[in-house]
Amino acid sequence: MIAAVKTMDQILGQHRFFADFPSDFAKLIGGCARNIHFKPGEYMAREEDPADTFFILSKGKVALEVAVPGKSPVVIATLGAQDVVGVSWLVAPYCWLFDARAIEDLRAISIDAKCLREKCEADHDLGYEMMKRFLPLLTQRLHATRMQVLDVYGKS
């Protein structure tokens, strides 16, 4: 028996990030999506490059890094399966703020964010649904970053 091939909007619908996402909108986003693969060490994005893509990770791990002149890059966070890489596509001037480097064999869905931005402009309900998903993500990451800054394991 041949397994039915899933459409991109069906694949996206299985992702935690898009859970309960309205199916009409999932189809719209599916039109901007494609599967992508990175080998360990490959960069998915570089700091200051145009943020015209974001990624939904299916398998593997990514390091978000900041380049430090004359030194090894500093890793800010690692992200893995079910995580989203890239939020800068939402905010002008739409530039990546970090390097994103695959540290394991990586499979992901790449979303054409330029295309999605235009769709969000044309349909504000879609834009609002996207904001409802990205805002908690930003809040969680800000919260985690604050905890890192607290240096809770340091000598008090």
Add this chain to the structure above:
Amino acid sequence: MQASQSTEEDPLLPAPYRVVERVRELDDVTTLHLEPRTGKRTCVNPGQFNMLYAFGIGEVAISISAAGETERGLFHTIRDVGKVSHALSHMKEGAEVGLRGPFGSGWPIDGADGRDIVIVAGGVGLAPLRPAIEAVLAKREQYGRVTILLGFRSPKDILFPQPIHDWREQHDVELHVTVDHADADWRGHVGVVPTLIQRTNFDAKNCLAFVCGPEIMMRFSAQALLGEGVSPARIHLSMERNMKCAVGHCGRCQFGPHFVCKDGPVFPLERITSILSVREV
């Protein structure tokens, strides 16, 4: 409380113990292996602590950091943060220390049969959880999924790297180590340990969670566990306060209506929820 032979008569009287081995774990963390000068060896429950007395300097509460004490003596992992812990950290093999204990409640492992176990440790908070991890792994078949999430400041601050490796390689566990800061050579996770909780698979309705580390880390780990649907009755935290007498007389370790030395140090979250975030407590 399970009193040792040395404290049955007077829990305030330290018994003499000898340092048989001193292991430098990290720059500021040392493990002392202690054996009693006289009398039979002490039996302890994972999560309990002893009061260690550096003669002429002072006494400090230190958790017990390895299982099997009746066979191998007692192991205490000490972070050098004050005058007493500094003196203890620098004790030579053969030196004598005073010891009272064991005191306090332990991790409720006995009631965990058939459940998933989630262990969340941060920094030197792994030390009091190590006996619990070893006890669970020794009877691995009695439990469901076992998840161990460990957070440290940086890769060079990872405590007990060899046991961590052995737990991961030799047992059926999901074990993740994360660090707050790393360079590009580090291949593991970077991020605070509570962020790992929502990325792991465990049955939130049928699990027991044991959490130990800095209080901020425990608070946010507890929030993450609650967010996953774990009941506050099944989240256990090991609280740290300034313990002096260890028998609930002096009141130094008062934590709301509780004394950490006598009623804790391990508390179910449901007993301390209302006071956990009170600033003055």
